[in-house]
Amino acid sequence: MKTIASLNLVKSLENSAPETPNSQPIYALISVHGDPTAEIGKEGAGGQNVYVRELGLALAKRGCRVDMFTRREYPHQEEIVELAPGCRTIRLTAGPVEFIPRNNLFEYLAEFVEAWLNFQQRTQTNYALIHTNYWLSGWVGLELKSQLGLPQVHTYHSIGAVKYRNVENPPQIAEIRHCVEKAILEQADCVISTSPQEVEDLRQLISQHGRIKVIPCGINTEHFGSINKKDARQQLGIAPDSKIILYVGRFDRRKGVETLVQACASLPPGFQLYLVGGNREGGTDFQEQQRIQTLVKELGLEAVTIFTGRISQPLLPAYYAAGDVCIVPSYYEPFGLVAIEAMASKTPVIASDVGGLQHTVVHGETGLLVPPGDAHALTSAIVSLLENPIFRQKYGDAAQNWVQSRFSTQGVAAQVQELYQSLTVDTFVQEIIQTKNLTPELEKQIQNLLKSTT
Ligand code: UDP
Secondary structure (H helix, E strand, C coil): CCCHHHHHHHHHHHHCCCCCCCCCCEEEEECCCCCCCCCCCCCCCCHHHHHHHHHHHHHHHCCCEEEEEEECCCCCCCCEEEEECCEEEEEECCCCCCCCCHHHCHHHHHHHHHHHHHHHHHHCCCEEEEEEEHHHHHHHHHHHHHHHCCCEEEECCCCHHHHCCCCCCCCCCHHHHHHHHHHHHHHCCEEEECCHHHHHHHHHHHCCCCCEEECCCCECCCCCCCCCHHHHHHHHCCCCCCEEEEEECCCCHHHCHHHHHHHHHCCCCCEEEEEEECCCCCCHHHHHHHHHHHHHHHCCCHHHEEEEECCCCCCHHHHHHHCCEEEECCCCCCCCHHHHHHHHCCCCEEEECCCCHHHHCCECCCEEEECCCCHHHHHHHHHHHHCCHHHHHHHHHHHHHHHHHHCEHHHHHHHHHHHHHHHHHHHHHHHHHHHCCCCHHHHHHHHHHHHHHC
């Protein structure tokens, strides 16, 4: 609860705050391996890239200044890209300028820190706070925090201990990742968890210490939902009476596309399966895509399966709207943007009952939840929706309302901004206390007022 006295105090303290050129705080979003301006859907580029970009843009729309730092992957990439007034992507050079899979990036992080500090000094920018994404950036954030005393907010996007829980031979980096993920939770000023399930995982598998706040991922609800089913099908050349089962996402084993294909093999004929996503030749996603293509052939589904390849964000709303049902068959999913993008487009979702999906898909209201890896359960769920247009309509309408009320980027960005403000005021007041030689009594009073504002 904020009191008037505490707000006045904070205001008067803010008046003596160091000024940035137009006195707006500048926030640094750090996403070492997830370039917010990358083409989404290709290798390694997925929900994290979208999260950072959408958050940066939404914060800028709210009047903040945001710099989004990432690693340069190709020589022709510009160092600075202005996405919107107040919102830039800044690419730093750390290690060879080429795509490096995230499991091999750790050794280049010290270089990234160095490049970040050089940029900050060269441009004389006073960042008010850093918000790091994924454990690699979290390590960078801890370094910057210890060197500059900046408040750090962190979003995990995925937790190693959950991802590797049932994996027989986890990669070598898994141990280091676990230590870094623990340090982040215990030392960052606040961790943003995107679902209550993630909070449980962090507390059980990582540490009992550290502050966590639940703020979900958001999507642009004006973009997804901008086209109706009839127009979408016309645009994509899909017949109005076709039964369309949709998958959108990367080709990665943990996404469970295999279970979806197996489930479709037991469906009565008369449907089409659209697999949206994909990658250039040679990448790890491409291998998985080829494995799925072989399975599709083996199960006799070739004639009804369409591999669209990667679809750009501007074209995606039409695919979501054209689907009768969108399947998210992941074995593990920290949040799962695809589920809310589909629901925002009025398309009911059948998702695995795991991770963030348990909290975004409301079973029996906006779609159905099924056990992960259970092709039989998935077949039954698909049949129940494909054969029941009234349910599909009811679920689709409810899904769109649900996403608009809970997961719009603007609503989510407002919550994130409030968190940033509370942490920067906190840090600033602590600095004042240290530098202004206050009497112990006044200091205590300020500390108490501060508690009531945050
Ligand atoms: N996506 C896309 N084009 C494609 C396939 C996927 O733009 O062809 C986007 C999709 O819209 C979503 C993101 O990739 O925003 C996937 O995010 P999600 O959280 O579902 O999964 P992740 O890739 O982070 O595991």
